[in-house]
Amino acid sequence: MGWAAVWAHDFDRAVALSHEAIAVAESLDAKAVLAGGTFNIAFVNAITGRLEESKADFDKVLALSRSAGDAAYEAFAILFNGALKNWAGEYDDALLHLTQSLRLSREHNLLVPLMFGLFSRAVALTGKGDYDEALATITEGLALTEKAGDEVWHQRLLNGSGWLHLELGDADSALDLNRRGAEGARKRGDHETIANSEINLGDVCMTKGDLVLAQEFLDGVHRLVKDPATSEWMRWRYSTHLFASLADLALTRGNRDEAREFADQCLELATRSNAKKNLVKGWRLKGEIAVARKQWDEAETVLREALKIAEAIGNPTQLWKTHAALGRLHGERKNPDAAWQAYHAAR
DSSP: OHHHHHHTHHHHHHHHHHHEEEEEEEHTTTTHHHHHHHHHHHHHHHTTHHHHHHHHHHHHHHHHHHHHTTTTHHHHHHHHHHHHHTTTTHHHHHHHHHHHHHHHHTTTOHHHHHHHHHHHHHHHHHHHHHHHHHHHHHHHHHHHHHHHTTTTTHHHHHHHHHHHHHTTTHHHHHHHHHHHHHHHHHTTTHHHHHHHHHHHHHHHHHHTOHHHHHHHHHHHHHHHHTTTSSOTTTTTHHEEEEHHHHHHHHTTOOOOHHHHHHHHHHHHHHHHTTTTHHHHHHHHHHHHHHHTTOOOOHHHHHHHHHHHHHHOOOOHHHHHHHHHHHHHHHHHOOHHHHHHHHHHHOO
16 A cells, blocks of 8 residues: 555655554564565655665665565665665666666566666666667667556656667657657656656757757746646656756856856755766856856866766766866867867867
């Protein structure tokens, strides 16, 4: 009942029911049930942005599930430890966990952890820049979820595939895949997947130069974020991406004050959740705004901060974009040698 309430987005009820299950299980020393109830609570904490609390509980789930010999909750606990690493931009560590979780899911024929794990591994591989392996993982996931009749992970995999194609500059495929993901998510009323797909669509439209349609997509998600009826499910995460994209669009349109406001919101959320890739975006945007205002010293300071984080996490897109932003700064400051070096690094 607690697990069902999680998927109904009734998080208070999910936690209350899970605590009831734990209370009964403790009196019987039913470790598998203890693992399940604890996992539900950890899951709710993770998707609503209480990351430290969730990490401690996932560690408990791992110990309980191994003690009980319950492979499903063991696979889930390992998977979420990987997901937490991925959200922090620690891609190598994330992939160690996610690969281990997938191996366990395959060995024990655990369909739900397998679908969840394929999606999570594809996201981490894309973040790392291992695009061939990411595409292979997405292709396997889409085939499996279609065969199983699954909707939850199928739409997310379409969204993930759309992001991957945009990372590679394939805007037309990205547009098609994210539209399909958004359409499927709308039929389910899945706010998170709608938001992620439509933020990506806004990013695609900016890439293609259609700023009007980009604004339409991003404003739509912004309304969703501000609506009290919107589920808390991963809202903290997609809001961070949204504010970065809104800042980028505002800057492109010459609205520097609005761009700075959205960049500050991106940085606030990214700092709170230790989302390093979004920290790169936020600091780079602040730097680009400072360049537009000819505030050279401020621009260099924050762009150097963005570059330091980008080099640490190694996401190719954020790395080249940050080098390119430094190239523009040096070009504006009439320093051609430094500009050439930055553009060469970006290339």
